[in-house]
Amino acid sequence: MFKINRQKMKAVLLLAGMAFILSACSGAKENEGAEWTFFAMDTYITLNAYGKNADAALDMAEDRMIELEHLWSVTDEKSEVTAMNRGNGDTVEVSDETADLLAFTLQMASQTNGALDPTIYPVVDAWGFTGQENRIPDVHELNRLLENVGYSKVKQNGNEVTIPGGTKIDFGAVGKGYAGDILADTLTDGGISSALIDLGGNIQAVGSKPDGSDWKIGIRNPTGDGHIGVLSVSDRAVVTSGSYERNFIGEDGKEYGHILDPATGYPVENGLLSVTIVAKQGKLCDALSTSLFVMGLDKAIDYWKRYRDFDMILITEQKDIYLTEGIRPQIELDETWGSGRLEVII
Ligand code: AMP
Numbered sequence: 001m002f003k004i005n006r007q008k009m010k011a012v013l014l015l016a017g018m019a020f021i022l023s024a025c026s027g028a029k030e031n032e033g034a035e036w037t038f039f040a041m042d043t044y045i046t047l048n049a050y051g052k053n054a055d056a057a058l059d060m061a062e063d064r065m066i067e068l069e070h071l072w073s074v075t076d077e078k079s080e081v082t083a084m085n086r087g088n089g090d091t092v093e094v095s096d097e098t099a100d101l102l103a104f105t106l107q108m109a110s111q112t113n114g115a116l117d118p119t120i121y122p123v124v125d126a127w128g129f130t131g132q133e134n135r136i137p138d139v140h141e142l143n144r145l146l147e148n149v150g151y152s153k154v155k156q157n158g159n160e161v162t163i164p165g166g167t168k169i170d171f172g173a174v175g176k177g178y179a180g181d182i183l184a185d186t187l188t189d190g191g192i193s194s195a196l197i198d199l200g201g202n203i204q205a206v207g208s209k210p211d212g213s214d215w216k217i218g219i220r221n222p223t224g225d226g227h228i229g230v231l232s233v234s235d236r237a238v239v240t241s242g243s244y245e246r247n248f249i250g251e252d253g254k255e256y257g258h259i260l261d262p263a264t265g266y267p268v269e270n271g272l273l274s275v276t277i278v279a280k281q282g283k284l285c286d287a288l289s290t291s292l293f294v295m296g297l298d299k300a301i302d303y304w305k306r307y308r309d310f311d312m313i314l315i316t317e318q319k320d321i322y323l324t325e326g327i328r329p330q331i332e333l334d335e336t337w338g339s340g341r342l343e344v345i346i
């Protein structure tokens with residue numbers, strides 16, 4: 001039976017207008033699946049699992065998600081991220097999960113030449129993207145804050161982390177993807193071989209639909225409502241970044257998005273509207289969706305040509321769509337969307 005976690009009923013109603021997962025509720029017989037929705041990591045989370053252990057597995061997954069949120073929330077005084085950020089040059093010991101996530105984030109920061117940088121946090125905060133009112137910081141304030149930005153200032157030795165005073169990190173760009181991997185493992189360990197995890201648009205598909213066919217995932221239209229197409233995947237994560245997700249109009253009438261260029265401290269403005277990454281690991285998808293958005297079209301294509309261990313969909317302001325070749329057979333584009341070209345990257 002499809003069961004909705006009772007405390008979270010309101011979230012479900014809201015989500016009904018937000019979510020677009022064509023197959024999440026359609027593939028299984030009623031008595032084979034369970035659906036839970038709850039709020040964590042600043043987003044609505046929907047978990048669909050199939051099989052007779054579905055409810056018990058989802059219960060474990062929800063508990064796990066709450067644990068991870070307690071570890072990584074920058075606004076939680078007791079989180080491990082807060083402890084690291086308060087270290088002021090002293091070494092802080094963190095859990096294995098946090099150590100793993102930090103090591104991965106620092107590795108990706110280095111691999112993307114700092115396009116991904118978890119120490120950008122104080123600048124994100126200055127723009128008001130951490131919950132308070134949005135504002136446009138002046139260039140002096142940004143330059144002052146940028147003195148403490150730089151992922152190489154963070155020192156890690158296993159579970160021991162040292163962050164100098166003034167430098168602060170957050171996992172806003174990678175944490176949800178990593179949580180998706182952990183939830184997928186939790187469900188698999190709980191005996192589930194078919195599930196769909198939706199962390200506010202970060203999708204993680206465990207196996208295929210119960211009938212063996214691919215999950216159908218809508219790729220959001222970055223310029224308005226609806227979708228640019230539908231992607232068919234099994235056992236993959238699909239993660240999108242774009243400034244349309246969170247932005248504000250400044251007093252100067254300009255739009256400012258939540259993904260910042262760590263080189264300048266300003267919101268990215270490079271002609272890309274969204275970057276969707278498709279790969280096995282959610283953490284890789286999340287790290288790359290943010291950093292390739294920062295890089296822009298040409299550098300993102302160069303990066304893909306160098307690594308080729310993921311697929312991507314890039315959408316530009318001209319409404320052109322760039323797809324990597326591996327994903328071409330899996331995507332069905334909406335013919336009515338946009339007027340731009342379709343370019344396959346090989
Ligand atoms: P995502 O939605 O995964 O692209 O992550 C965006 C979030 O990561 C933002 O809301 C900020 O909290 C943070 N962020 C913004 N720019 C960067 C950046 N260049 N590197 C790392 N984190 C960033």
Ligand code: MG
Nearest residue numbers: 173286287290
């Ligand atoms: Mg990301």
